[in-house]
Amino acid sequence: MPDPTTLLTERLQAAFDTVCSGADPVLRPSDRADFQANGALALAKELGRPPRQVAEAVAAALDVAGICERVEVSGPGFVNLVLATSFVEDQVAAMAADVRLGVAPAARPLTVVVTYSHPNVAKEMHVGHLRSTVIGDALCRLLGHLGHRVVRENHIGDWGTNFGMLIEHLVDLGEKEAMRELSVGDLTAFYQRARASFDADEAFRQRSRHRVVLLQSGDPETLRLWQVLVDESVAYFDEVYAKLGVLLTDDDIKGESYYNPMLSQVVTDLRAAGLLVEDAGAQCVFPPGFTNREGEPLPLIVQKSDGGFGYAATDLASVRDRVGNLHADRLLYVVGAPQAQHLHMVFAVCRMAGWLPEETAAEHVNFGSVLGADHRMLRTRSGGSVKLVDLLDEAVERARAAIAERGRDQGDVDVDAVARALGIGAVKYADLSIDRAKDYVFDWDRMLAFEGDTGPYLQYAHARIRSIFRRAGAGGPQAGATGEGTAAPLIAAGDAIHLGEPEERALGIALLGYGAAISAAVEASAPSKLCAYLYGLATTFTSFYERCPVLRAPDAATRHSRLVLADATARVLAEGLQLLGIEAPAHM
RNA sequence: GCCCCCGUAGCUCAGCGGAUAGAGCACCGGCCUCCGGAGCCGGUUGCGCAGGUUCGAGUCCUGCCGGGGGCGCCA
16 A cells, blocks of 8 residues: 555656656655656756657656546646545545554665664763754654664763762762762762862872773772662663653663773774774874864874773774674664764774675764754753753643643543643654754743644644544544554544545545655654654644534535544554654543 | 854744745734634745856855854763
8 A cells, every 4th residue: 555655656657767767757746736747857858858748758658547637747847646536535544444554664674773862871961962862762763663673772971081080989978878869860969079079189080090990900899889870870861761751771771881892802903904093192093084173184083092992982893783793774873963073984984994884874863952042052041051851840840831721621631641741742842843953942932832833733633633533422433542652543444535625635645645754754864854744734634624524524424534534634643743752642 | 274064034944956935923904603723814024145057946066154063082
């Protein structure tokens, strides 16, 4: 059951091939028809023939019997396609009857490693971690839904020279007190006091440096203390993840320490490959095309002059691990835009060393910053970074206030649950609906609004459709079923779909675009594309709902057909939101 | 100085080389005794600048202007 885009592309391809083999049909949605193929114009140029003539030839060769009711050449050489309503009806009926809503799993499942979130041990999670975590989570869900093997990796910062000072501070505090402090999530204070001691106290500095040596040499007691820091921090991260509602678990953690044993091999192998150059005492690789401010070649420093390893070594090791051990086909790094150069250098070195085969894609899924109302990086009033938990708690409280303000008293609604779904959903949707690469302005009022392109709008749209079924009572099968998170139909479609009104037809076509929207989001690692689709679907449904009475439809058949449309829309909204990591309560 | 990202309506953002550049918010004027107004219809204002490629450029290329970020031993 291919969606119209796929189906039409196939048919058009065949038609274009009769004119010129391999020519791209350039199929697009059209405001003059349902779709238009623009490929004839470019092809005409290539063949040196009049564009309209080429378009006519394509149209003549096009076999869309049963799919289109009209094919016409228009303007300079566009091929406009109008779908047969009966075709749309059949497709919608099939989609509505399908638990996967017509979205076929990928023909060739890939192993995709997605690395995201990566907070630092003994450091607070702040807004900077929001985008990575939320975007990475959505990508994992989307990839998984298409049947790909998804390996989530949380590359936490759990190793390095910092840990000397952190462990000594833990010793000074006493383990019990340290654990108490860390378990309540006061990581900032812990880190800052360690830093303060380090800056102020020479003896502490000495101890810290010695502790680093002990840690690196595997001293059991030091490792035990280190593990305390890691465990407490991870427990705290888990709380934040639970609050956020993301898929990450402790099994997904592959911190810097995990790669530590592989680092010397990285150096050995790079040297054997003749790629390593010693420069100012450091072991470097100079991938071509990267220069510093003097225009000289820029090194990727694999091993520092003091013998220690930097994050470049860890990142190189992780690529080898993912390709060699996990057999990844695609690597996604959900990391902020400032790291672009570093990652590109890492990828370049891996290609040079033969660790990253040509057929394995490595992509920097970059993203911009979260800005405050002043268009500068979001900060607290005192200028500190905003704690992620504080932000999430405020979101839930604001959502609760918004619900109270709307004053809809529904006894059966779990206000706490809805406030959480709404508040967290609003934050996530605001983050996901914007083009990743752009900075965005964090604005509570806008993201929590029930109007416009927001999470709450989509959630409300979904809840209202569900309410139709509650109201349908005996007339609608399983009226009491909530349908949360499940794509199972509430109502049997049969062959009873009828799209007589323009709004019904428009809704049907919009529904059939679901699969293409998911594909587009996955291909570009752009959840915003799915957001845009869902918003469009919701507004299309509104027009339909305005114009076409459902429960008061003129006859039973029409009522049933419209209920199926409503059910399918609700399921797409709920599943689409779920693929973005956003809950869709059945009532609110 | 070099490199990367961004610059579309008053504001926040869509726009996959194609036919008159779209939403939401805000503003103005109408409408609806509505399945829980996610209301409906109409109106006002825009592609930073200059070249180029193309039958066709918001979209691709070059240069400039403006904003943000990065540029060797932190990660």
